[in-house]
Amino acid sequence: MELMYSSTRNDKVKLTASQAILKGLADDGGLFVPERIPALDVPMDTLADMSYQETAYEVMSRFFTDFTEDELKDCIKKAYDSKFDTPEIAPLVDADGAYYLELFHGPTIAFKDMALSILPHLLITSARKNQVKNDIVILTATSGDTGKAALAGFADVEGTKIVVFYPKNGVSPIQEKQMITQKGANTCVVGIHGNFDQAQTGVKKMFNDTALEAELDVAGYQFSSANSINIGRLIPQVAYYVYAYAKLYKNGAIAKDEKINVVVPTGNFGNILAAFYAKNMGLPIAKLICASNENKVLYDFFSTGTYDRNRDFILTSSPSMDILISSNLERLIYRIAGNDAEKNTKMMEELSTDGKYAITDEMRAQLADFYGNYTSEEETAKTIKKLYEDTGYIIDTHTAVAAGVYDKYKKDTGDTETKTVIASTASPFKFTRSVMDAIDPKYDAMGDFELVDELSRIGNVKVPQAIEEIRTAPVLHDTVCEVEEMPQVVKKFLGV
Numbered sequence: 001m002e003l004m005y006s007s008t009r010n011d012k013v014k015l016t017a018s019q020a021i022l023k024g025l026a027d028d029g030g031l032f033v034p035e036r037i038p039a040l041d042v043p044m045d046t047l048a049d050m051s052y053q054e055t056a057y058e059v060m061s062r063f064f065t066d067f068t069e070d071e072l073k074d075c076i077k078k079a080y081d082s083k084f085d086t087p088e089i090a091p092l093v094d095a096d097g098a099y100y101l102e103l104f105h106g107p108t109i110a111f112k113d114m115a116l117s118i119l120p121h122l123l124i125t126s127a128r129k130n131q132v133k134n135d136i137v138i139l140t141a142t143s144g145d146t147g148k149a150a151l152a153g154f155a156d157v158e159g160t161k162i163v164v165f166y167p168k169n170g171v172s173p174i175q176e177k178q179m180i181t182q183k184g185a186n187t188c189v190v191g192i193h194g195n196f197d198q199a200q201t202g203v204k205k206m207f208n209d210t211a212l213e214a215e216l217d218v219a220g221y222q223f224s225s226a227n228s229i230n231i232g233r234l235i236p237q238v239a240y241y242v243y244a245y246a247k248l249y250k251n252g253a254i255a256k257d258e259k260i261n262v263v264v265p266t267g268n269f270g271n272i273l274a275a276f277y278a279k280n281m282g283l284p285i286a287k288l289i290c291a292s293n294e295n296k297v298l299y300d301f302f303s304t305g306t307y308d309r310n311r312d313f314i315l316t317s318s319p320s321m322d323i324l325i326s327s328n329l330e331r332l333i334y335r336i337a338g339n340d341a342e343k344n345t346k347m348m349e350e351l352s353t354d355g356k357y358a359i360t361d362e363m364r365a366q367l368a369d370f371y372g373n374y375t376s377e378e379e380t381a382k383t384i385k386k387l388y389e390d391t392g393y394i395i396d397t398h399t400a401v402a403a404g405v406y407d408k409y410k411k412d413t414g415d416t417e418t419k420t421v422i423a424s425t426a427s428p429f430k431f432t433r434s435v436m437d438a439i440d441p442k443y444d445a446m447g448d449f450e451l452v453d454e455l456s457r458i459g460n461v462k463v464p465q466a467i468e469e470i471r472t473a474p475v476l477h478d479t480v481c482e483v484e485e486m487p488q489v490v491k492k493f494l495g496v
């Protein structure tokens with residue numbers, strides 16, 4: 001039976017998976033959600049022997065029911081290939097009593113690659129299935145990481161083009177270098193004179209510009225987004241939780257049906273929602289541990305039942321988690337409201353007008369599987385240092401937030417027995433300076449690439465290809481424009 005997708009703000013909407021992937025966001029501003037979470041009806045003994053790609057197929061085929069077996073397998077094959085630096089794709093590392101699930105072996109050495117390497121193929125396949133003749137043009141505004149991961153995912157994917165706007169003086173030198181050295185004839189990277197919000201507003205304006213839409217259509221193009229709320233990004237992330245569980249079972253670390261905890265360093269709530277979906281498919285997960293940095297909106301939400309974004313935005317050493325509105329949380333709210341679109345819409349409206357909303361006691365009771373906590377900047381740094389000194393294993397700042405919160409969870413609950421998987425979302429080489437400073441302040445004096453070599457030496461890990469490349473890669477994109485000029489830049493790139 002076909003699994004249909006409806007909007008979190010309108011129950012009447014019914015789309016197939018491919019239509020939901022193509023649309024990204026519902027017209028009513030809601031997020032697409034599957035009408036029910038399908039069961040993982042594959043024996044664990046079978047999953048135990050599967051490769052990452054095979055596991056991904058088992059998970060994704062349960063959700064994307066209008067894709068044929070060939071279509072889905074083709075997408076998976078093109079996504080999880082030698083772009084990843086290990087055939088395991090998402091290896092598990094046992095350190096200090098926890099299992100680190102390394103989700104950073106893709107082209108940009110961060111976990112966004114897990115979804116953005118497959119989204120372009122899902123999008124193109126969805127376009128073909130729905131008789132869309134136009135090429136898809138991805139427009140993205142980025143404050144750093146997502147832009148590079150999207151570029152790497154879409155580069156040279158036939159039938160797509162991608163334009164990324166970033167604030168010229170608002171990203172780190174390494175992030176800028178990663179983007180402006182991007183290969184692929186279908187890629188375009190543009191710095192703007194303005195901040196991230198202005199870049200994002202400019203992109204939104206283009207999405208809503210009907211005259212521009214008509215012009216593009218004549219030329220054979222249409223816009224789409226690679227935004228993290230696309231269901232085509234969420235579902236591929238369910239796969240690695242199933243894969244991790246199956247590997248622990250295969251290696252004898254857990255018995256059949258033994259429950260595990262999962263700890264996730266959280267920003268937009270996509271990664272941990274994928275773990276929640278995995279649990280609802282039937283994967284034996286006990287607690288979903290939601291780790292925040294000092295922007296602890298989610299911790300406050302889990303402890304009080306009120307989501308309140310009215311607070312100062314704090315810049316931390318885990319920038320990909322510096323978020324005050326976790327967009328994907330809406331999918332959880334909708335669900336604990338009893339799949340009630342009206343109730344959910346009311347809260348989301350309160351969020352946009354007052355910056356906050358409170359859930360009912362009845363809804364709160366359904367959050368018993370979640371545990372939320374956060375770490376301060378000092379605690380994050382201490383966690384990196386201590387793990388390195390105790391085990392030699394070096395983790396990045398985001399992963400360290402999760403490891404620090406796991407320590408707090410154990411102290412709070414006394415649950416030290418349950419085997420625990422920590423989602424490791426970035427390579428330490430992506431945040432070299434913060435990581436090395438945490439280990440020893442003496443590193444402060446070293447240059448960026450000197451630090452990279454030193455990290456490689458003390459951690460006894462090879463410098464990832466993604467970092468080696470930007471040492472020498474030529475700059476291929478040097479366009480800089482004013483905010484008002486963004487549409488012209490896009491048209492020029494497309495030859496419209």
Ligand SMILES: *Cc1c(COP(=O)(O)O)cnc(C)c1O
Nearest residue numbers: 266267268269270271320425426
């Ligand atoms: C995006 C990101 C996160 C947060 O993931 P969400 O799915 O947005 O919660 C955590 N760590 C890193 C390194 C990221 O890039």
